[in-house]
Amino acid sequence: MPDSSPKKDRRGFLNDALRTTSVIALAGAGGFLAGRRSEGEPMVWQLDPDQCIGCGHCATYCVLDVSAVKCVNCFDMCGFCDICTGYFEMNYLALDTAAENQLCPTGAIVRQFIEEKSGQRFYEYTIDVPLCIGCGKCVIGCALMNGSLYLQVEHDRCLDCNECAIAVACPTQAFHRIPASQAEILKRRAEAVLGARGRRMMRDAGDDTQRYREGAELLERALTQRRWRQQQQSASSASSGSEGTARDA
Amino acid sequence: MPLMNDACRIGIPLATAGLMAPVAVASDLIPVPDFTEYQVPVSMPPAPDHPLWEWLNVSLLLAALLAASYIALVSRSRRNMFLLTIGSLIWFGFLYEGCICAIGSIQNVVLAVFDTSYAIPLTVVLVFLLPLGFTLFFGRVFCAAVCPLGAIQEIVAVRTTRVPSWLDHSLGLFPYIYLGLAVIYAATGTAFVICRYDPFVPMFRLSGDVNMLIFGGALLVMGVFIGRPYCRYLCPYGAVLAVLSRVSKWHTRIPPDECIKCRLCEDSCPYGAIERPSMPPARETRPAARRSLAVMLALAPLLVIGAAGLGWLMTVPLARLDHNVRLAERIHAEDTGQVEGMTDASEAFRNTGQPKEELLAMVADIRSRIRLFAVLLGAWTGLVVAVKLISLSVYRRRDEYQPDRSRCVSCGRCYWYCPCEQVRLGLIDDISELVDLETEEAKAAS
Incomplete structure (x- = not known):
């Protein structure tokens, strides 16, 4: 096939020109996007526990067989109650660890006696993470009292789906893309109590540098949350004034 | 303690923040008891995946693209292409479990352009750009043996029939419209529809939305008779690649050198991408x-x-x-x-x-x-x-049997049908052992 015909040349030239343009365009797009990236870092999914209503979709909509969403206990918000509304069924038969008394369908909450003080018995409630299915039953129960139990996406399990199936189903749109290093969204109150604890640790540390550092880390963790919430607020009020005022109220 | 004051102030919006059950206001909260011995623990969130995992995926993507280009253009081996297809299906499909993929990355790129608060990771940018760049030079080698969605359909395409031209052309428009839809929803931050309606990712994960599993299964069954239905009639990334492939520098060819117009390859393409030499239109038409x-x-x-x-x-x-x-x-x-x-x-x-x-x-x-x-x-x-x-409505001159660059996915099934290829491989000495050109020409003329 003779490549010298003028028609072929013209088409070849046109193709070359288009290809070169496309390569330049792709390189430009790549440069632009890479520049954008430097403003932040990889994003992961996380749910805002203040928006969570414990509907149970986290347990059923996750693409994993056992959801990547798990319950966490913010101990600094916990009352360490004997009669824990997150642990016991409403109509419990006895205040013990028998399955029929437990709210958790998989028995993932471990109840551990700590001490008795002036007639009150205190218990620690920890989550046995592999057993937790993220159904949120305990979250609703605990919300009757302190609300120290709440759901979070665990990033060692999460597949980082490009579109989170739970986020699509979430009735309050509580799922957000957050920077990977942030990893969590604390409840507003958890942020406050953890920050306070961090400051207290720093103040009482004295010569203990290890303790001082731990306190500083805790405070930083809380401040990261505050910055993120402020960012969210300014972004939403920028995109629509009405929404912003609704969040402020 | 300023933070403690904050705690009380924050507690009030908490009560109205949307928990289904009535929430106790801050002052009603049961305080953490004063323990004698016990230290109140702090729960920490688990660390996310190491970023090296994503970079491993990107480097494997690059390696697979290089291998596919080499196989399609230099070694011309359908067998090796098939092995690469299986390899890609295993890694990008079943081991990596789908996200992030080049098809879905369109939306991340669009979102990154329209939403400044969304920072797109560099690995996602590369997953988006690498196949585009390769297509500009080597044709749709990404579709051939790298994309896991293409791979799973490639394997089932065993009894394909030719789709009528009018239907093929009409359905072939849908990927562009789907692309437009995906772009508007990503740009407005509404949804990532490509990911939401991805029929094969649930199979790779062996779990997922049941409707999508059924849809994917139906596509695979259909794919036995109609080659690559998702790639041809749905895939929005394929639509972009089809456009870029038109101007590719080197594109796979059916004969290794010159076409002898023997017609043997005519029906070899399961995706209807082989175009016959065109007759110049008659003067009166x-x-x-x-x-x-x-x-x-x-x-x-x-x-x-x-x-x-x-x-x-x-x-x-x-x-x-x-x-x-x-x-x-x-x-x-x-x-x-x-x-x-x-x-x-x-x-x-x-x-x-x-x-x-x-x-x-x-x-x-x-x-x-x-x-x-x-x-x-x-x-x-x-x-x-x-x-x-x-x-x-434009007449295009074609002197030989050639793949339509936009539709051809460089799978390499047609090589084997070409007698010149058999000569190149040293399986026969002369094409006359396989084909009698004169009778073929007579047949073509009649």
Whole structure:
């Protein structure tokens, strides 16, 4: 096939020109996007526990067989109650660890006696993470009292789906893309109590540098949350004034 | 302690923040007891995956693209291409479990362009750009043996039939429209529809939305008879690659050197991408062809404008994918008594005590944002149809059997059918052992 015909040349030239343009365009797009990236870092999914209503979709909509969403206990918000509304069924038969008394369908909450003080018995409630299915039953129960139990996406399990199936189903749109290093969204109150604890640790540390550092880390963790919430607020009020005022109220 | 004061101030919005159960206000909270020995523990979130995992995926993508290009253009081995296909299916499909993939990355890129608060990771940018770059030089080698969605369909395409040309051309327009839809939803931050309606990812994960599993299964069954139905009639990334592949520098060829027009490869392509040498149109039909081209050219702007108008009318249904729009419609239906009861979403909204007017204002805002994109989507659809009509009314000269660069995925099934290839491989000495060119020519003429 003779490549010298003028028609072929013209088409070849046109193709070359288009290809070169496309390569330049792709390189430009790549440069632009890479520049954008430097403003932040990889994003992961996380749910805002203040928006969570414990509907149970986290347990059923996750693409994993056992959801990547798990319950966490913010101990600094916990009352360490004997009669824990997150642990016991409403109509419990006895205040013990028998399955029929437990709210958790998989028995993932471990109840551990700590001490008795002036007639009150205190218990620690920890989550046995592999057993937790993220159904949120305990979250609703605990919300009757302190609300120290709440759901979070665990990033060692999460597949980082490009579109989170739970986020699509979430009735309050509580799922957000957050920077990977942030990893969590604390409840507003958890942020406050953890920050306070961090400051207290720093103040009482004295010569203990290890303790001082731990306190500083805790405070930083809380401040990261505050910055993120402020960012969210300014972004939403920028995109629509009405929404912003609704969040402020 | 300033932070403790904050705690009390924050506690009050907490009570109205939307928990279903009535929440105790801050002052009613049971305090952490003063323990004698016990240290109150701090729960930490587990660390995310190491970023090296993503970089491993990107380097494997690059390696697979290089291998596919080499196989398609240099070694011309269908067997090796098939082995690479299996390898890609295992890694990008079953081990990596789908996300992030080049097809879905379109949306991340669009979102990154329109939403400054979304920072796109560099690995995602590379996953998006690498196949595009390779296509510009080597054709759609990404589709051939790298994309796991293509791979799973490639394997089942064993009894393919030719799709009628009119149907193939019409259905072939859908990927462009789907691309437009994906772009408008990603740009408005509404949804990532490509990922939401991905039929094969649930198979790779062996779990997922049951509707999508059924859809994927149906596509695979269909794929036995119609080669690669997702790639040809749905894949929005394939649509982009098809355009870029047209100007690719080197593209796979059916014969290793010169085409002898023996017709043996004619039916070898399961995807209907092989084009016959074209007959120059007869002199008497030329004025009619010219007239039809003129009509198409004149029709094009009308099509674009008309479709843009249709897009305008489609705003309300298009906006319905947005959560807040659906919520507002539900609340309106509840208030006017059209439906009984409440959904989780409407109940949660009512519990926040947020006035309905604010929600409606937000919805109006969302609709007006989507309206602009809906018009653009309509215009885009019109443009796609117009370009198709024009390209169909233009005569293209072809002297040999060649793959249509936009539709060919470089799978390499046709190599084997070419007698020149058999000579190249040293399996026969001369093409006359396989084909008698004179009778073939006579047959072609008759």
